[in-house]
Amino acid sequence: MTGETIIVINPNSTVAVTEDIDRALDPLRFADGPEIVSLTLAEGPPGIETQRHVESVVMPLCRLIEGHDNRASAFVIACFSDPGLHLARETTAKPVFGIAESGLLSALARGDRVGIIAILEASVRRHRRYIRALGLESRLAGELALDLGVLELAEESVTFQRLTEVGARLRDDLGAEVLVLGCAGMARYRARLEAALGVPVIDPTQAAVAMAIAAVRLGAGADRQRAAE
Amino acid sequence: MTGETIIVINPNSTVAVTEDIDRALDPLRFADGPEIVSLTLAEGPPGIETQRHVESVVMPLCRLIEGHDNRASAFVIACFSDPGLHLARETTAKPVFGIAESGLLSALARGDRVGIIAILEASVRRHRRYIRALGLESRLAGELALDLGVLELAEESVTFQRLTEVGARLRDDLGAEVLVLGCAGMARYRARLEAALGVPVIDPTQAAVAMAIAAVRLGAGADRQRAAE
């Protein structure tokens, strides 16, 4: 253990989602690597589905970051709308990664055009503005939504079936060569979906944490610290 | 040790450069993480400075990849022109990362506009075409060259002084908020330069290896393998 800690924040208040996210990060936990800690934003809504949800978590999320700043080497905001990312970067001097930004950038190293699988149709418009702000629209194949109800999402087999259908449409009709899961809590389907579709599938929280590990291990502060050990 | 191996290929034939590259990857070597092995392309030129050098290494580089395919979980091509990246991806089913692509994508998670420090003016034009091909030009602040001779590059203090000057111009005159070292062998200056300039500085080989670690640990194959352990 190096004393380096990456704090992953689930900005919704559903602890089960935080636990799912946390479990999916196990492959990135190394014996002598940064500790990875997942936190739940108590003030968040049960799920982040609307622009209101996104905006409502910004201030409490940044307060949470402030409260853990001493302890953290880097932060990850685990919601595909990257709520509060730019404020978080103003709040702490530590690197902050948004999972949409990190997931999309990581995907671009795995295929020419990226397809995004959103949970809800309503998110697609919000994501489109964001992708334009990132200047990445020329690499976007498209984004399609699962549009499943809560009960259907609770059924793993139904959800996987729908992920496969939507992913196949992104791949075949829109030309996506790599897919990004447009949501924080679906890592459990990633490997199976990748196997089913034959194209890389990126879980954005995993991608962001991987980038955080690099930043933590390679950052100026870290370098100096290790040099001093 | 997991049995996972990331093979980093220095496509020039200068072993001292490979050793420099390899040393800079130590912070990404974890006790229970993927092994990181750096190889030198014997057929390469002493340094990759021209379009001819870039093209000349493509075929031998891909043969080297083929020769190590059984052993590798992922490959990194450690030259900022990403020679043979697309052929390498056709040659092996393992993920292949080019350090220019990975370095630029990683930088975009650290600042709004990226400045590149090239060794030679002649590379700038080649890189510009490549950045357009990547669809990332709207995020490029600019690229400037050190334009130092071989003797000057051998003097660390001269090189660092010049890196600082060029980096400051990218930051102040062109608005770069993050810098990428446009070359595989300069990681030793990264932390110092970051400290001197006050903006993140990305070593592209480190960035690519970090992405490779994520891909190796999180890839479909890896998942299946670990599930079977």
Next chain:
Amino acid sequence: MTGETIIVINPNSTVAVTEDIDRALDPLRFADGPEIVSLTLAEGPPGIETQRHVESVVMPLCRLIEGHDNRASAFVIACFSDPGLHLARETTAKPVFGIAESGLLSALARGDRVGIIAILEASVRRHRRYIRALGLESRLAGELALDLGVLELAEESVTFQRLTEVGARLRDDLGAEVLVLGCAGMARYRARLEAALGVPVIDPTQAAVAMAIAAVRLGAGADRQRAAE
């Protein structure tokens, strides 16, 4: 009076700024046109200068909109960072205009490339992301900041002098053919600056209110209402 009301919200808490904004809207008040009412966001900071200020006003601003929704035919958010614009559009069915968006779009009808005069250097980066999100970067000549302290900004002659210098640089060095004041409270300088520089100068709050008048007078609801009178 038509019973139509446009509500302009100053998201900072400085009433004197609201009064300045309100006064600048007099030319758009017509005897039989929509009423234009300017409100101050009591919960806002004294001025909106940082990303934190921008984010902090989103939720109270949208609550203010909700509270006045019955009474309003359209809303204008009078801060050049367009805080909460997308949430506001989800909060009310009435048209909502952000002054940055409206100011830039209006400017594009007056000149080929737009220059923005920001108050603070720190806003330029935030605006740049926003202009990319709007897909308008190919029409942006550039943005330069006044970078005046509070005391200097209080001196009208100092401020005007600096506006003229910065505007001239945008026009002459960066090729701007139309300028936008990148702030809500500077309408008093608009006409003088336009006269001094010889290019159109857009006050973004005026531009947004003009768009709001059109939307109110021409909107489907308004049409039906007038048809029924």
Next chain:
Amino acid sequence: MTGETIIVINPNSTVAVTEDIDRALDPLRFADGPEIVSLTLAEGPPGIETQRHVESVVMPLCRLIEGHDNRASAFVIACFSDPGLHLARETTAKPVFGIAESGLLSALARGDRVGIIAILEASVRRHRRYIRALGLESRLAGELALDLGVLELAEESVTFQRLTEVGARLRDDLGAEVLVLGCAGMARYRARLEAALGVPVIDPTQAAVAMAIAAVRLGAGADRQRAAE
């Protein structure tokens, strides 16, 4: 009445179209607002349907502008190909608005991506070049034509039916969140179409006149004039 006059020019010679245009501007006529006068270009063709029609009206249109320059505070060119817009701006020092440019810019303040309803398929290509010249293509959802014959266009119910079909395709298949009527003479359908489709529909002549009102009321000249009153 302020003595300010906005002159709207219908560049085709069909007086009935001018009358339709003029009637649609009533909501923008205020007791103490600028006078709005609609003129017919006697030299124009009966309708502007081809590139030849567009080009043929440029010189007579600009002569008409010259002839009315003393009297006008601003001009609007009421044809969705914006014929002669740039020459008009060189001909008079008063602001000149083209309805395509103004309609598209106004639409961008009402929805993320714009759909255009053209009368004729042949116009789509011409408009596409123009939208590229405006630098707005990243915000264009698409353009579809009614492709109705003259007799069908004369039947209001047939035209409205077709507008609804084409608008629904733009909204549902191409993702338009706001529509622009790609023609000067269809304002009578605007409100009904907006109600039928549930997305804002912009009449471009109304949009241009609203921008002209703002320019006239807020322009440097106007300011000085009012100051002197």
Next chain:
Amino acid sequence: MTGETIIVINPNSTVAVTEDIDRALDPLRFADGPEIVSLTLAEGPPGIETQRHVESVVMPLCRLIEGHDNRASAFVIACFSDPGLHLARETTAKPVFGIAESGLLSALARGDRVGIIAILEASVRRHRRYIRALGLESRLAGELALDLGVLELAEESVTFQRLTEVGARLRDDLGAEVLVLGCAGMARYRARLEAALGVPVIDPTQAAVAMAIAAVRLGAGADRQRAAE
């Protein structure tokens, strides 16, 4: 002689310019190639310097094209604003080439980024809109004007000196790797300027005629005609 004729139209009325243009086409006259005939537009202004000049020649230019349509296999419009290009393409079924379009496209096969040397500053803005309409702005290094008076332009040595200065700035300060003469009548300087600056210099009329030769020799009609011989 094949009976194929390319008609090059100088849209200004200065016969001496037509003669200059015509002389510069000699290297493209082949014993058994298309005849190349240069015409002067009698109705044109002495030179095309303003938007008004551009617009004023459109209709007479297209009438001239109509009058020669039987005789011509292709047309070239020899003015760097490409006046009437789209109407010309609607007027005749023969291929029509504008020298700005052809010159820029030809230049893109000779260097990564193009610099344009305009005669007058006032043209730069017009050209910028056009280059955006062509979708080529990402390849534009910049455009600079000679801004010489008529008398200075009459002095060959003065003009060449100024061409060299402006070309060097485009090459050195703006990164142009190929230059285009932004005017029809300067072919006499092309070779000397290319030799002086060490980068390719494109005369746009020559480029357009070369494209016309290809279209004439390779066009469907021509193929069928030759097959029938």
Next chain:
Amino acid sequence: MTGETIIVINPNSTVAVTEDIDRALDPLRFADGPEIVSLTLAEGPPGIETQRHVESVVMPLCRLIEGHDNRASAFVIACFSDPGLHLARETTAKPVFGIAESGLLSALARGDRVGIIAILEASVRRHRRYIRALGLESRLAGELALDLGVLELAEESVTFQRLTEVGARLRDDLGAEVLVLGCAGMARYRARLEAALGVPVIDPTQAAVAMAIAAVRLGAGADRQRAAE
């Protein structure tokens, strides 16, 4: 004969293809024009179908260019992936044209949006990257593949039928106004396809040779040489 020679290199080793290419250049052979010589790259694969094929010919192709440099006035690389184009330009001071680049640029002078007919689906992705690198993606209507097997391609009537189908889809579904044959050896179908589809069809080798003729006849060297004759 002028002593000027354009060397066209077929980078695959199939002499029959070279002969096809060569025959298609006859319309560009003028009695007193540049000699056009077509060479076969003996080291090339029988056809260039994969990224490996593309990369494998780069070095031998440039050696061939070096070997013929004294004799050539310009070179054309006759494969739609433009293999080795940038190295070739570094290898010789003579102008070098790639047929993809030249074909696309020439097409842009014939229609607003270009459709490409590829032989194989696998090439589409490679071409897409290249078109982005060229900065021309805003003018691309799309690319579709014939996806015919070798035996089917050997049947002229089958191939033509398929070309017509794919070309019609590019024209009707994707809006292409000009087509480019995305392959060096299909010139025999060009005129028939153009006649069948009613839009210009560009054979890229013909387009590149036409550009080479212009460069050879108009180049600085050529000018000086002819002046000295």
